[in-house]
Amino acid sequence: MLNSEIKIAVIGLGYVGLPLARLFATKYPVVGFDINENRINKLKQGNDETLEVDSETLKSVLVNNIDTLNLDSENQKYSRGLFLTRNVEEIRPCNFYVITVPTPVDRNNQPDLKPLINASEIAGKVISKGNIVVYESTVYPGATEEDCIPVVERVSGLKFNLDFFAGYSPERINPGDKEHTVETIKKVTSGSTPEVAEIVDSVYHSVITAGTHKASSIKVAEAAKVIENSQRDINIAFVNELAKIFNLIKIDTQEVLEAAGTKWNFLHFKPGLVGGHCIGVDPYYLAQKAQEVGYHPEIILAGRRVNDGMGKYIAGEVIKQMINNDLTIKNAHVLLLGITFKENCPDIRNTKAIDIYNELKSYGLQIDIYDPWANPIDIFREYGLSILSEYPENNGYAAIVLAVSHNKFKDINLLYHKQMGCVIYDVKGMLDLTTVSKRL
């Protein structure tokens, strides 16, 4: 298949799928499909609630009518652009299917492949001979060929690597990061045959300015992605453990890290909460696969345990500081600054700031949450909590916990509160030392 013959369908238009569909649409005809009608309707108006693609950029590729893409043209006179739909039939004319649906874990931290299986069924319903299905969702090595492709085969009735082919190209974007965007991050590609790997690589290479790295197999590409995030998780767990040790020794972790960081090969990681649906989730995928093949992962799961316990630990530290300041704990009024899973981003899924909230609540504290990035409706739907819409200027808080380092928090004058006897706990090491009572 030549690049000029490529007609792309992107299945799942979230943090990963939308920026990718937008980028592909600058060179190819693209049909973006999502099962969430509300998301499709908002995107059609140029409104991306994840804030990854701004309205002007999105509108510059959007087409209102699928016919303008000329997908049925026999002489490949297709038009570039992005048509959005939740009608499966409208992705049928495509020949290059990219699947970017979520890969969460269930309540027992086991991989939940339901969205991926469902998207594979959708692809199976519409693909025809010669088509390529590329997976981008983060999985364990083997998931594409062992779990997903059999579903595509079953539903389509087509034979893998004879009638249709597959690829895997993991996404590396970092939500909220305007510097490392989809086109400026080198992309790993792979395919189910050497020829297909070449086609997949060439399609991505045509839009990714940072270039591509063609892995030797789909499994290698899958493993590469899942270890990137596992490596970060383990390194953060290590500094979180250091933070607990240094806290007992009564030295400041940030100062230790700053001093150690002057060595050329010291790795720069900071302690903190590990939430979201990547770093805190992907290691469980790797761990599950390891166990399936008879290896019990020690370090990967230890890292997860340490990081998952940080919310509770931080809350305990805040309580100790309050006791030190002779503050009454029961019904004390506390402000939690930040509830999203990371800074400068509206994503609240699997946020660990909620662990701080829950633990403080269990001590009988009254907690206000302020987060200028979080959508109050999403917070209520997901966690049943109401959050303040404005920074509460004049409330006399017993403690303020900065949980997320949104840039907007830099402008808040917390020194005033500290002078009034309030405990200021800085999880992110963002505030000036004179302002804080304690930091992680």
Ligand SMILES: NC(=O)c1ccc[n+]([C@@H]2O[C@H](COP(=O)([O-])OP(=O)(O)OC[C@H]3O[C@@H](n4cnc5c(N)ncnc54)[C@H](O)[C@@H]3O)[C@@H](O)[C@H]2O)c1
């Ligand atoms: N968000 C990130 O920072 C990031 C970075 C790298 C990789 N990833 C990986 O990319 C994948 C997608 O993550 P995301 O953050 O974009 O998820 P997301 O939740 O933002 O978006 C997923 C979209 O897929 C849609 N969807 C779900 N099931 C579907 C189906 N069967 N058919 C069509 N649409 C469907 C949802 O409605 C949603 O709009 C995951 O595997 C994730 O681990 C995410």
